[in-house]
Every structure is written in C-alpha cells, then in structure tokens.
Amino acid sequence: MELYDLELSGNCYKVRLFLSLIQKDYTLIPVDFLDGEHTRPPLSDMNPFKEIPILSDGDLTLRDSQAILIYLARKYGGEAWLPTEAGAQAQVMEWLMMAENEIARGPNDARLHDKFGFKLDQALAVKKAQRVLALLEARLESRDWLALDRPTIADIACFPYVALGHEGGVPVGDHPNVAAWIDRIKALDNFITMPEL
Amino acid sequence: MELYDLELSGNCYKVRLFLSLIQKDYTLIPVDFLDGEHTRPPLSDMNPFKEIPILSDGDLTLRDSQAILIYLARKYGGEAWLPTEAGAQAQVMEWLMMAENEIARGPNDARLHDKFGFKLDQALAVKKAQRVLALLEARLESRDWLALDRPTIADIACFPYVALGHEGGVPVGDHPNVAAWIDRIKALDNFITMPEL
Numbered sequence: 120m121e122l123y124d125l126e127l128s129g130n131c132y133k134v135r136l137f138l139s140l141i142q143k144d145y146t147l148i149p150v151d152f153l154d155g156e157h158t159r160p161p162l163s164d165m166n167p168f169k170e171i172p173i174l175s176d177g178d179l180t181l182r183d184s185q186a187i188l189i190y191l192a193r194k195y196g197g198e199a200w201l202p203t204e205a206g207a208q209a210q211v212m213e214w215l216m217m218a219e220n221e222i223a224r225g226p227n228d229a230r231l232h233d234k235f236g237f238k239l240d241q242a243l244a245v246k247k248a249q250r251v252l253a254l255l256e257a258r259l260e261s262r263d264w265l266a267l268d269r270p271t272i273a274d275i276a277c278f279p280y281v282a283l284g285h286e287g288g289v290p291v292g293d294h295p296n297v298a299a300w301i302d303r304i305k306a307l308d309n310f311i312t313m314p315e316l
Numbered sequence: 317m318e319l320y321d322l323e324l325s326g327n328c329y330k331v332r333l334f335l336s337l338i339q340k341d342y343t344l345i346p347v348d349f350l351d352g353e354h355t356r357p358p359l360s361d362m363n364p365f366k367e368i369p370i371l372s373d374g375d376l377t378l379r380d381s382q383a384i385l386i387y388l389a390r391k392y393g394g395e396a397w398l399p400t401e402a403g404a405q406a407q408v409m410e411w412l413m414m415a416e417n418e419i420a421r422g423p424n425d426a427r428l429h430d431k432f433g434f435k436l437d438q439a440l441a442v443k444k445a446q447r448v449l450a451l452l453e454a455r456l457e458s459r460d461w462l463a464l465d466r467p468t469i470a471d472i473a474c475f476p477y478v479a480l481g482h483e484g485g486v487p488v489g490d491h492p493n494v495a496a497w498i499d500r501i502k503a504l505d506n507f508i509t510m511p512e513l
Contacts, residue, residue: 179403182410185413186406186413187406190403190405193400193402194402205390206373209387212380212382213378216382216416219417220417220420240437
C-alpha cells in the first residue's frame with residue numbers, strides 16, 4: 120500500500136494518523152507539492168482532482184481523505200472504527216461530512232490563507248471556523264467522542280484542522296470541551312503527531 | 317420515517333428521489349424555511365447545524381443529505397446502491413465527498429446566490445462549478461455511472477445541483493457526457509423530478 124503524502128497537509132496527516140492507530144504498514148511517498156508534482160502525470164492521472172492524499176492499494180486507487188479513511192476502516196480497521204450497522208454507521212458519516220464541508224470551509228481554509236498564502240475570503244473562513252468550534256463544543260458537552268461512545272474515524276477526520284486552528288487565526292481558545300477531546304485523541308495508543316499540532 | 321423537507325432544496329430532493337427509487341414509504345414534513353423554522357426548536361434541537369433535510373427513523377435522527385443517503389442505502393436500499401465490500405464502497409464514497417465539497421462550493425453556491433440571494437462570491441462559485449463539470453465530463457467519457465458499473469448513491473448525491481446548474485448561471489451546456497448521464501438518471505424506474513429540473 121502506498122500513500123502519496125505531504126507532511127504539512129492535515130488531510131494527509133489524518134490518513135497517516137489512522138494508519139498508525141490501526142498499526143497498518145504502508146509506503147510513504149512524499150509529493151513535491153510546491154513544484155506541482157500532483158498536477159502532472161502520473162499523479163494527475165491517479166487523481167484528476169489534482170490533490171493529495173492519494174492511496175494506492177493493489178489495483179485500487181483512491182482520492183479524498185474521508186473516502187480513504189472509510190476504506191481503511193472497512194478493510195483493515197474493523198468494526199471498532201466504522202460500524203456496519205446502518206444507524207451507527209450513518210452517525211459516523213455525519214461527522215465525516217462535517218470534515219468534508221464545514222471544516223474544509225472553516226479552519227482548513229483559514230489556515231490555507233494564513234500559512235500558505237491562498238487567496239480566499241479569510242474573514243468568512245474565520246466565521247465558519249468559529250461556527251465549527253461552537254458546534255463541536257456543544258456536541259462534546261456531555262460526551263467524549265463525536266459519533267459513538269468510542270473513538271471512530273469521525274474523530275480522526277475532524278481532529279486535524281480543528282487542532283491546527285491557531286495556524287489560521289482560530290485557536291481552540293475558550294472551548295474546553297474541544298480542548299479535552301483533542302487531548303483524548305492525542306492520548307490514543309499509537310498516536311502520531313504532525314508539525315505545529 | 318419522517319423527512320423534514322424543503323421542496324426547492326436540492327439536498328432534500330436527493331433524499332426524496334432516493335426514497336422513491338427504492339420505493340420506501342415515509343412521511344414528508346414541509347419546513348417553513350423562509351420563516352426560519354429550521355433555526356428554532358424543535359428542529360434546531362434535532363439538527364444543531366440548523367439545516368435541512370433531517371431524517372427521523374424510530375429513535376434515530378440524522379442530518380446531512382449524504383449521510384442520510386448512506387443510511388437509507390445501507391438499511392433499505394441493499395447492496396445495489398451501496399456495496400459493503402471495502403474497495404467498491406470507497407469508490408462510491410469518493411463521489412459522495414464530491415457532492416459534499418466541490419458541488420456544494422460550486423453549482424450549489426452559485427444557485428444559492430442567483431436564485432435565493434445569498435451573499436457569497438458568485439464568480440468563485442461559477443469557477444468551481446465549471447471545474448465540477450469538467451471533472452464529471454472526463455469521468456463519464458467512457459462510463460455510464462460515476463462510481464461503479466451501475467447507478468449508486470454516488471450518482472444520486474451528485475445529480476441534483478449539477479442538473480440545476482442553469483439556475484446558478486452554470487448550465488450543463490457543451491458537456492455531452494454529463495447531459496447523457498443526467499438523462500440516464502431521469503430514465504431510472506420510479507424517478508421523480510423537482511421544480512426547474
């Protein structure tokens with residue numbers, strides 16, 4: 120299994136983190152993002168969206184960090200990280216969708232602007248990031264994990280860009296439930312970190 | 317089963333459409349969106365994101381149209397619409413993520429601006445919508461359906477806002493593969509339509 124990777128990408132990091140949590144061996148292939156390696160063949164043939172991470176496992180090539188987490192959980196992670204029962208599975212999926220939408224438009228966009236100089240509406244991204252923090256703070260008021268009574272890929276998908284919020288001007292700050300949830304994730308067996316986390 | 321619904325929402329429509337395709341009975345509960353019914357209890361307690369659709373099925377309450385499609389497919393739709401095998405399932409998930417991210421930021425945002433007066437960067441939404449059309453056109457060059465060799469919830473999730481693109485200034489236009497794909501979806505047994513489709 121090969122992961123096409125950028126160390127500073129939160130989306131790549133969440134895949135590396137999950138592979139470590141489930142102790143699955145793989146080959147890391149660093150991508151020269153600044154040189155646009157992901158925008159040219161062979162990578163642009165593997166992923167026409169011209170983004171990373173890309174996961175290659177035998178004949179299968181996958182794009183999108185959330186879809187990759189689903190694949191790894193289903194194939195290698197087992198029931199603990201992504202249940203097969205419809206209701207419980209859908210509760211995990213709700214938070215994968217938050218990672219794909221609200222967190223991408225919020226703390227991820229804010230960080231892309233501040234850290235990497237992307238041209239985008241930073242004030243709007245900060246506003247959306249603050250909404251994300253408020254929603255997570257309320258959700259975690261009376262529970263330890265986002266979707267179920269145990270850590271799942273819902274937590275792994277949402278964690279990186281929330282925990283990197285300070286790099287986009289949206290620190291966790293006075294959200295004690297979110298801060299405690301981040302600490303719980305960092306305390307998981309076989310947790311690995313990334314720069315600035 | 318109850319679906320809290322807005323007729324003109326493409327996200328609500330994709331749930332109504334899928335329920336029709338699998339011939340599952342449910343109760344439709346129209347929400348007074350203009351009056352902000354979704355922003356107040358009891359709906360804001362059912363979905364703190366203050367959005368619709370919301371699906372209620374027994375003790376389970378779900379937000380997010382993509383998560384709801386996954387639930388319905390897993391529980392009622394069967395293997396045809398969402399396979400359980402990890403690789404095939406992840407290939408479906410890739411396109412659900414496109415619906416949640418690129419299509420939301422593209423044709424959906426463009427329509428929100430033009431049709432409903434949302435304040436957002438319309439030029440950016442149109443640019444992102446054109447990218448969505450280009451990616452779909454290339455994907456559908458040599459295949460009938462987005463994820464697998466049959467229609468899945470990947471197609472149902474991506475279809476509405478692409479087919480409504482003309483309401484946001486991004487008609488399908490000279491994308492014959494996308495147009496043919498839309499026609500194939502419209503020809504499915506038990507297809508139902510929505511206004512302006």
